[in-house]
Amino acid sequence: MTNSLQNLHTIQKELEDVAKLSPHTPKTPQVIAISKYFTKEDVLPLIKANHRLFGENKVQEAWDKWTPLKQTYPDLCLHLVGSLQSNKVDKAITLFDVIETLDRPSLAQALHQEWTKNLDHFPDLFIQVNTGAEEQKGGVLPKDASPFIQYCCKELKLPVKGLMCIPPADEPAAIHFSYLRTLAIQHDLSILSMGMSQDYKIAAQFGASYVRVGQAIFGKRPT
Numbered sequence: 677m678t679n680s681l682q683n684l685h686t687i688q689k690e691l692e693d694v695a696k697l698s699p700h701t702p703k704t705p706q707v708i709a710i711s712k713y714f715t716k717e718d719v720l721p722l723i724k725a726n727h728r729l730f731g732e733n734k735v736q737e738a739w740d741k742w743t744p745l746k747q748t749y750p751d752l753c754l755h756l757v758g759s760l761q762s763n764k765v766d767k768a769i770t771l772f773d774v775i776e777t778l779d780r781p782s783l784a785q786a787l788h789q790e791w792t793k794n795l796d797h798f799p800d801l802f803i804q805v806n807t808g809a810e811e812q813k814g815g816v817l818p819k820d821a822s823p824f825i826q827y828c829c830k831e832l833k834l835p836v837k838g839l840m841c842i843p844p845a846d847e848p849a850a851i852h853f854s855y856l857r858t859l860a861i862q863h864d865l866s867i868l869s870m871g872m873s874q875d876y877k878i879a880a881q882f883g884a885s886y887v888r889v890g891q892a893i894f895g896k897r898p899t
């Protein structure tokens with residue numbers, strides 16, 4: 677049995693220490709506890725200790741797990757970090773506070789349609805960039821990233837607040853984090869979601885606003 681709360685506190689302390697030393701990190705990154713495949717019972721100790729920021733990668737799984745929890749804890753903040761199909765946009769904007777995986781024009785258009793209908797409750801959006809141009813991964817390719825960001829922000833006027841990436845497992849993450857940071861600055865976006873269990877400290881050095889940490893908090897993910 678791992679102690680998830682202890683793990684979270686250790687990570688937060690490490691991030692504070694890195695942020696103090698990094699010129700790119702004006703604020704300590706916030707930890708999104710990624711709870712995919714973990715249960716309500718797994719997340720409750722963190723919630724009871726006042727952690728409010730969680731992430732999931734599947735809309736339906738998140739819906740079943742978090743709808744009841746949100747009734748008891750209405751100030752929970754949920755991020756969608758997995759790919760979003762256009763036919764699940766409806767549900768996703770109801771449940772999530774941030775959608776981190778905007779990555780293609782068809783999804784931007786589906787979100788835009790909901791955005792024009794429902795200006796009261798709409799999540800913030802991050803654009804996912806496939807910085808390693810990996811075939812199996814979601815995200816806009818680096819060569820298309822600038823025009824896509826422009827399209828979402830200027831043409832559709834969607835509430836895009838930041839960028840997100842998942843670097844290739846077999847390359848130094850620092851190059852990817854540095855690239856994402858530069859791209860965000862070019863487009864006047866201030867939020868960066870980057871860094872997972874393996875590399876959150878590196879992400880913090882490059883000015884991450886959010887790190888997305890699962891197994892380093894909860895232990896090995898059930899399959």
Ligand SMILES: *Cc1c(COP(=O)(O)O)cnc(C)c1O
Pocket residue numbers: 710712733757758842872873874888889890891892
């Ligand atoms: C699963 C997942 C994470 C967390 O991964 P860990 O290795 O458990 O920290 C972070 N980001 C995304 C997009 C994920 O799908």
